[in-house]
Amino acid sequence: MRSSVIIFPGSNCDRDMDVALRKFGFKNQMVWHNDKSIPKSDLIVLPGGFSYGDYLRCGSIASKSNIIKSVIDFANSGGLVLGICNGFQILTETGLLKGILQQNKFLNFICRNVFVKVKDKQNKYFKDLKKDILELHIAHNEGNYFCSDDELKSLEDNNQIAVTYCGEDGAENEVTNPNGAIKNIAGIFNNNKNVLGMMPHPERMIDKYLSGEDGSLFFKNILDNFK
Amino acid sequence: MKVTEAVAIDHGLKKEEFSKICELLKRTPNLTELAIFSAMWNEHCSYKSSRKHLKKMHTKGKQVIQGPGENAGVIDIGDDDAIVFKIESHNHPSFIEPYQGAATGVGGIMRDVFTMGARPIANLNSIHFGSPQHKKTRNLLRGVVKGIGGYGNCIGVPTIAGQTTFDESYNGNILVNAMTLGLVNKNKIFYSKAAGLDKPVIYVGSKTGRDGIHGASMASATFDDKIEEKKPTVQVGDPFTEKLLLEACLELMADNSIIAIQDMGAAGLTSSSVEMASKGNLGIELNLSQVPCREEKMTPYEIMLSESQERMLIVLEKGKEEHAKKIFDKWNLDFAVIGKTTNSKKIELIFDNKKVAEIPIDLLAENAPIYDRPWKKTKLPQKLKFDKDEFKSLKLSDCLKKILSNSNISDKKWIWDQYDHTVMGDTIQKPGGDAGVVRVHGTNKAVAASVDSSALYCFSHPLTGGKQIVCESYRNLISVGAKPIAITNCLNFGNPEKEKNMGEFVECVEGITEASKYLDFPVVSGNVSFYNETKDKGIKPTPTIGGIGLISDYQQMLTMDFKTEGNLVYVIGKTDGHLDQSIFAREILNEKKGPPPTVNLFNEKNIGEAVLDLSRKNLIVSCHDVSLGGVLIALSKMCIKGKKGIKINSLKGLTNKYEYFFGEDQARYIVEIPKASLKKVNDILNKYSVHFDELGTVNGQSIEYKDDINLPIEELADAHKYWLKKYMDS
Numbered sequence: 001m002r003s004s005v006i007i008f009p010g011s012n013c014d015r016d017m018d019v020a021l022r023k024f025g026f027k028n029q030m031v032w033h034n035d036k037s038i039p040k041s042d043l044i045v046l047p048g049g050f051s052y053g054d055y056l057r058c059g060s061i062a063s064k065s066n067i068i069k070s071v072i073d074f075a076n077s078g079g080l081v082l083g084i085c086n087g088f089q090i091l092t093e094t095g096l097l098k099g100i101l102q103q104n105k106f107l108n109f110i111c112r113n114v115f116v117k118v119k120d121k122q123n124k125y126f127k128d129l130k131k132d133i134l135e136l137h138i139a140h141n142e143g144n145y146f147c148s149d150d151e152l153k154s155l156e157d158n159n160q161i162a163v164t165y166c167g168e169d170g171a172e173n174e175v176t177n178p179n180g181a182i183k184n185i186a187g188i189f190n191n192n193k194n195v196l197g198m199m200p201h202p203e204r205m206i207d208k209y210l211s212g213e214d215g216s217l218f219f220k221n222i223l224d225n226f227k
Numbered sequence: 228m229k230v231t232e233a234v235a236i237d238h239g240l241k242k243e244e245f246s247k248i249c250e251l252l253k254r255t256p257n258l259t260e261l262a263i264f265s266a267m268w269n270e271h272c273s274y275k276s277s278r279k280h281l282k283k284m285h286t287k288g289k290q291v292i293q294g295p296g297e298n299a300g301v302i303d304i305g306d307d308d309a310i311v312f313k314i315e316s317h318n319h320p321s322f323i324e325p326y327q328g329a330a331t332g333v334g335g336i337m338r339d340v341f342t343m344g345a346r347p348i349a350n351l352n353s354i355h356f357g358s359p360q361h362k363k364t365r366n367l368l369r370g371v372v373k374g375i376g377g378y379g380n381c382i383g384v385p386t387i388a389g390q391t392t393f394d395e396s397y398n399g400n401i402l403v404n405a406m407t408l409g410l411v412n413k414n415k416i417f418y419s420k421a422a423g424l425d426k427p428v429i430y431v432g433s434k435t436g437r438d439g440i441h442g443a444s445m446a447s448a449t450f451d452d453k454i455e456e457k458k459p460t461v462q463v464g465d466p467f468t469e470k471l472l473l474e475a476c477l478e479l480m481a482d483n484s485i486i487a488i489q490d491m492g493a494a495g496l497t498s499s500s501v502e503m504a505s506k507g508n509l510g511i512e513l514n515l516s517q518v519p520c521r522e523e524k525m526t527p528y529e530i531m532l533s534e535s536q537e538r539m540l541i542v543l544e545k546g547k548e549e550h551a552k553k554i555f556d557k558w559n560l561d562f563a564v565i566g567k568t569t570n571s572k573k574i575e576l577i578f579d580n581k582k583v584a585e586i587p588i589d590l591l592a593e594n595a596p597i598y599d600r601p602w603k604k605t606k607l608p609q610k611l612k613f614d615k616d617e618f619k620s621l622k623l624s625d626c627l628k629k630i631l632s633n634s635n636i637s638d639k640k641w642i643w644d645q646y647d648h649t650v651m652g653d654t655i656q657k658p659g660g661d662a663g664v665v666r667v668h669g670t671n672k673a674v675a676a677s678v679d680s681s682a683l684y685c686f687s688h689p690l691t692g693g694k695q696i697v698c699e700s701y702r703n704l705i706s707v708g709a710k711p712i713a714i715t716n717c718l719n720f721g722n723p724e725k726e727k728n729m730g731e732f733v734e735c736v737e738g739i740t741e742a743s744k745y746l747d748f749p750v751v752s753g754n755v756s757f758y759n760e761t762k763d764k765g766i767k768p769t770p771t772i773g774g775i776g777l778i779s780d781y782q783q784m785l786t787m788d789f790k791t792e793g794n795l796v797y798v799i800g801k802t803d804g805h806l807d808q809s810i811f812a813r814e815i816l817n818e819k820k821g822p823p824p825t826v827n828l829f830n831e832k833n834i835g836e837a838v839l840d841l842s843r844k845n846l847i848v849s850c851h852d853v854s855l856g857g858v859l860i861a862l863s864k865m866c867i868k869g870k871k872g873i874k875i876n877s878l879k880g881l882t883n884k885y886e887y888f889f890g891e892d893q894a895r896y897i898v899e900i901p902k903a904s905l906k907k908v909n910d911i912l913n914k915y916s917v918h919f920d921e922l923g924t925v926n927g928q929s930i931e932y933k934d935d936i937n938l939p940i941e942e943l944a945d946a947h948k949y950w951l952k953k954y955m956d957s
Contacts, residue, residue: 012383053467
């Protein structure tokens with residue numbers, strides 16, 4: 001499976017993502033934000049970080065960058081686009097995903113492990129995933145997902161909510177919600193479920209010496225579904 | 228403006244220093260020249276009070292590639308890999324403006340590291356605040372933590388460990404010490420020594436603004452009532468630009484275009500240009516009209532003194548300008564040829580086609596004043612005689628809970644949750660352990676790092692305190708299974724013009740030197756911060772040690788959490804029960820006098836080597852050093868982290884349980900041993916002739932000791948985990 005990771009000035013999880021993708025057998029390439037086109041890919045990843053310094057609003061300048069039109073075209077033609085953390089913020093700014101990511105409820109940056117519940121498996125990311133609850137890692141200041149009532153209703157009606165914050169036992173409530181996100185939302189799909197944006201970083205959970213290994217399941221599953 | 232003695236004094240120079248400048252120059256300097264002198268001759272840049280004593284430090288060792296004197300120290304960790312590291316203070320600015328002060332402290336130390344060609348792989352910090360009851364403490368803490376996180380998180384370098392303490396002596400002067408480790412190929416290290424004539428001098432990075440002017444002078448003076456007026460001397464950081472600068476510099480460093488490179492830190496363009504020329508024994512000519520400026524009509528004076536962040540000065544190979552410019556253009560950074568190296572051995576400044584300053588380099592560097600300040604020895608205080616009858620009214624379990632929730636012992640999760648500690652995907656021991664550990668990317672090696680200071684011990688007896696912190700650093704590294712290699716130090720003290728403060732400095736340095744020599748744990752970089760004093764009230768002497776150790780196979784890393792029920796727990800090293808200066812004495816008995824625990828360097832080394840031997844042979848499964856708070860506090864942390872209890876044995880020959888459990892004797896570790904390894908462990912400990920106590924067995928969900936303690940781990944965890952969060956929320 002061929003993947004491309006876009007590097008924006010200020011991206012800082014690009015290398016981690018490259019390491020993770022290669023570890024599981026993706027043929028990955030790095031693409032510079034000023035390029036106009038993307039090499040032939042089966043998956044495009046917008047990595048975490050602080051693209052363009054997060055100035056103006058997180059992800060907003062990146063959503064106007066040279067490369068982004070190719071990303072949007074690719075998504076609209078059904079290609080898999082994955083945005084992690086800042087990548088998720090960029091995807092909402094492009095309009096590929098609904099809603100926005102506000103500053104965390106308690107106004108602090110949060111870096112720690114969280115549990116998320118996989119809400120939908122009818123898609124190329126989570127189909128046949130062995131687990132329903134994953135332990136992943138978050139590291140963000142603006143991860144507090146918000147959208148209008150209408151948007152929320154359509155996300156729910158179309159099963160576009162991808163993952164939600166929960167406890168180890170699956171409980172979704174205020175205590176298990178690290179950042180105040182509406183309905184504990186940690187990640188969502190677009191209408192066709194080929195575009196996935198999520199705050200947690202699977203690339204930081206790929207061997208037992210790191211924070212955990214559930215990220216490995218995530219990447220392997222994408223590959224398995226591609227075969 | 229006409230330069231007079233009064234103007235010189237306004238610039239922080241002493242009367243005698245101004246006379247010396249006029250005498251050396253054989254004329255009165257103009258204002259720009261005076262500014263340059265004031266920047267180079269202040270304490271922060273010239274080390275004029277400390278240099279004499281720093282020379283005695285132990286700085287050599289077979290793994291040392293670069294000792295003090297460069298942007299950072301460099302050590303060899305095998306296979307062509309080297310670690311570049313340094314710690315630096317940003318105390319004064321952080322007290323005036325906590326967010327920007329702390330943020331630019333982190334930015335500055337990272338630049339020192341990547342200037343040498345290394346990619347930063349880990350950040351640490353040691354931060355010290357006034358009493359929790361002081362009205363400024365909460366906001367200062369919040370601002371500093373946000374500043375450190377705001378900068379480090381954005382760059383994408385994990386913050387892997389740190390230390391936070393509270394003491395009323397920091398009420399008017401908080402301490403913010405930031406440390407960075409970088410990884411470099413040992414054959415591709417870049418230095419600040421210029422070489423060759425007529426080589427282009429390049430300015431890259433952010434534009435120069437009016438921020439931070441007089442920053443270095445501000446950091447070389449004490450505070451008074453008017454500190455609010457000093458806010459403009461605090462620099463403003465832009466981590467995004469620094470990230471671009473980091474990537475651009477590393478890209479340019481991939482070939483051989485750079486001759487010398489120096490970041491513009493304290494005293495900005497002045498200090499960077501003078502240092503590069505001085506080290507290369509050359510002259511340097513700068514055309515200040517070419518310097519990219521953020522604001523209009525900046526004068527040569529302002530340009531030379533600005534401490535705008537995220538800027539570098541490079542001496543480039545001739546003909547490489549276009550190649551270099553392309554890289555900086557790609558990263559949207561300013562790039563300007565602003566001068567050249569010369570054989571004049573002077574710094575010459577041109578502005579609007581006129582020469583505006585001309586000073587021989589050696590007057591700024593070698594001829595800068597050096598002081599042999601008078602100092603006073605601190606006598607070892609009398610050991611206290613505690614009234615043990617008084618202990619009878621205490622309850623062991625109440626004391627334990629109280630100490631666990633002490634501001635200096637309690638868990639600091641509230642802080643490090645705000646630091647990205649996992650980015651770069653190699654953090655294998657997170658903050659909260661004895662040391663942070665990151666893997667050397669793509670290898671089996673890992674580097675451990677720890678920051679430590681013990682102001683109470685150093686205040687009580689500086690010589691012992693100086694030794695103790697080096698030992699503490701050594702122990703913290705061994706506790707995670709790392710072999711200690713080298714240290715960096717940040718020497719935070721009061722006013723060197725006072726004999727007592729100067730004495731504290733001299734004797735702490737002596738203690739550090741003695742211990743680092745004995746333990747073969749050399750000092751390779753560091754920084755001195757004097758004048759941590761407000762309205763005549765100085766801080767307790769707070770030298771901070773940043774230690775680095777190597778784990779050759781990261782699978783052998785140790786953590787402190789108890790692992791398996793039934794495993795045995797030993798205290799290695801002898802417990803005499805030294806309560807003077809302990810947390811127990813302060814918190815429970817309200818007793819602040821007495822000497823710190825004695826440091827026995829032979830024991831430190833011998834016991835350390837024994838424990839390292841056990842870990843290398845995979846005979847122990849967890850390890851934690853016993854320090855602040857004593858055995859019971861160390862045990863409680865191991866229980867809380869492992870979510871497992873311990874049944875403590877009735878201890879033979881125990882004189883007093885309070886002394887045993889809360890004494891802060893040095894050179895001790897607690898280890899967890901699987902039963903199958905027991906014989907081998909005993910043999911090794913006997914071979915090293917090391918004292919050990921069979922403390923107990925990992926068991927259940929409570930900490931139990933005879934009839935005295937029976938506390939569920941959850942209750943301990945509550946006492947330990949929430950003090951800081953509650954404090955910040957209140």
